Amino acid sequence: MQPVTATRDPAPSRLSYRMQRWMLTPGIRLALRIGVPFALVFSVSSAFLASEERRDALNLFVAEIRTSIQERPEFMVDLMAIDGASESVAADIREVVPIDFPISSFDLSLQQIRDVIVGLDPVREATVRIRPGGVMEVQVVERVPAVVWRDYEGVTILDDTGAHIAELPSRKVRADLPLIVGERADLHVAEAMELFQAARPLEDRLRGLARIGERRWDLVLDRNQRILLPEYKPVQALRRVIALNQVQDLLDRDVAVIDMRIGERPTIRMTSHAVEEWRRIRQLNDGGN
Numbered sequence: 001m002q003p004v005t006a007t008r009d010p011a012p013s014r015l016s017y018r019m020q021r022w023m024l025t026p027g028i029r030l031a032l033r034i035g036v037p038f039a040l041v042f043s044v045s046s047a048f049l050a051s052e053e054r055r056d057a058l059n060l061f062v063a064e065i066r067t068s069i070q071e072r073p074e075f076m077v078d079l080m081a082i083d084g085a086s087e088s089v090a091a092d093i094r095e096v097v098p099i100d101f102p103i104s105s106f107d108l109s110l111q112q113i114r115d116v117i118v119g120l121d122p123v124r125e126a127t128v129r130i131r132p133g134g135v136m137e138v139q140v141v142e143r144v145p146a147v148v149w150r151d152y153e154g155v156t157i158l159d160d161t162g163a164h165i166a167e168l169p170s171r172k173v174r175a176d177l178p179l180i181v182g183e184r185a186d187l188h189v190a191e192a193m194e195l196f197q198a199a200r201p202l203e204d205r206l207r208g209l210a211r212i213g214e215r216r217w218d219l220v221l222d223r224n225q226r227i228l229l230p231e232y233k234p235v236q237a238l239r240r241v242i243a244l245n246q247v248q249d250l251l252d253r254d255v256a257v258i259d260m261r262i263g264e265r266p267t268i269r270m271t272s273h274a275v276e277e278w279r280r281i282r283q284l285n286d287g288g289n
Contacts, residue, residue, distance in 0.1 A: 078102045078134040085140040089122050093138065096120065105130050113138075121164045147189055147196075148174050150181045162189035182211025191234070195219065198238050201246070216261070225251060228259045237263060 078101050082090045096116050099108075110128045117126040117138065125141040143159040148171060150156075155168040157177070164186075168174060178196045185192070192209050199206055199219060210218040217234055219227040229237050237260040245251045250258070250268075257269035 076102045076134050077105050077108065077130060077136050080136045080138060082138045082140060085142060089120065089140065089142060092120055093117055093140070102134070108136065122166060124159070145174065145177055147192060148177045148179050149186050150179065151183055151185065158186055158189055160189060160193055162186045178206070179208030180211065181208060184214050185211035192217070194235050195229070195238060198235050198242070201242050202251070221251065225255060226257050228257060228261050230261045230263060
């Protein structure tokens with residue numbers, strides 16, 4: 001009779017089974033796949049960078065690589081082209097953007113350059129871009145002069161929004177533009193432009209608009225005539241005066257002031273000569289009686 005031999009149990013031990021199950025959990029698998037390589041790379045990098053000499057050498061190497069890329073011919077800017085600007089404005093732009101060409105496009109902040117250019121008074125809009133061929137192109141839209149503003153500080157050109165464009169030595173330099181006078185009149189240029197448009201039938205006699213008390217306008221004509229406009233709806237009041245003048249030639253008479261500040265009760269002030277003449281005629285009539 002042959003002896004019975006013990007057969008090996010193929011099932012893993014309890015400890016081995018638990019280890020295998022533990023190794024199959026998502027967190028452990030992620031740590032082995034990502035965490036361990038990261039820790040190893042981090043340890044080696046920290047050991048390498050612990051030396052100041054090696055850090056300096058690495059920084060120098062990176063700087064040389066960066067410089068070699070930035071100074072490649074295709075990234076170099078050789079000149080600045082300005083389009084849409086007058087000679088004086090172009091000269092101002094070159095003065096406020098002093099760039100020494102050639103220069104790498106990586107060293108240029110186009111947004112900052114644009115902000116500096118738009119900060120110039122005569123410039124309404126500007127775009128800056130790098131054009132193929134190493135050209136920094138500056139496209140400029142200048143402000144269009146609309147009125148001349150005179151106050152106690154001097155004479156200034158404004159655009160239709162009231163933005164400052166340039167100082168003038170005198171009003172005569174831009175006699176072709178309408179005139180507004182008075183403190184803070186520049187804040188109401190849009191309303192002034194509407195009044196100038198409404199006053200076109202009187203443009204041959206029009207001298208300008210005067211801001212009174214920072215709240216309303218006087219339309220000033222030649223012969224020292226004035227139309228006092230109300231604070232609200234001044235354009236409509238001016239149109240009433242012009243319509244009346246077209247019917248009765250009111251402004252051709254000895255009228256000094258037409259006061260429209262109270263719409264329901266407009267008043268007329270005669271010139272001193274007309275008042276004296278009226279008194280003289282009245283005295284003659286009284287004496288005849």
